[in-house]
Amino acid sequence: MNYQQAKVRADILKALAHPVRILIVNALSGGDRCVCELAPLVDIDQSGLSRHLAILKRVGVVTERRDGNKVIHHLQTPCILRAFECAVEVLRSDIERKNLHLKAI
Amino acid sequence: MNYQQAKVRADILKALAHPVRILIVNALSGGDRCVCELAPLVDIDQSGLSRHLAILKRVGVVTERRDGNKVIHHLQTPCILRAFECAVEVLRSDIERKNLHLKAI
């Protein structure tokens, strides 16, 4: 793998690597939502939420369509939920390993 | 999912979301390496490489053991390679979708 290939991967992961954006993706995995439905789930200013959504849209993880004066957001690539599962696996593995060290004391 | 749960996931993904760290993980997926073996693969200062490794170790993705005066690094949770594949899927899906739009013109 060369630097450019690593960079495009990093850009996608970076777009996912924020608690608010993870909450957004998680919510969208349960179905399409407009901004006003997402707002109560994330403790953040409306403009901030709009910006986080823009980041997810820029990398193509989320897409949008208009419905009246609402913009409906859609999780375009649900495969990224696997990246979250993978993060959980890392956590679990790390805790297990530390427990082992603890027992060894 | 609550904010705290999203945050721990974000911290793991953030640790992966850098081109140099992706190159490191990619190299380690082929077997354990010391810093001196990784250095030529990533175009960065030795101290910078050391810092990137520290970030990966902090979240438990990479572990280390000493061998003489070398520190050997080990990819503790190879499952994160799936996160990279997932990033590639996002890219591919995005390109396909844009191609469709192109054809529609």
Next chain:
DNA sequence: TGACAATATGCACATACTTGCATATAGTGC
């Protein structure tokens, strides 16, 4: 057209991340 709801953007500030340089620490072999 005007009032209103939903969403996006400009700006300014704070915080976090990355990097190189110099220097410190840890281990090896003489």
Next chain:
DNA sequence: GCACTATATGCAAGTATGTGCATATTGTCA
């Protein structure tokens, strides 16, 4: 102990990211 190799850390500067506030834009409905 000394010279040497491998790796880590303090510091300072540059860059990027996240946030709230105010304001702009887009669409609806009367």
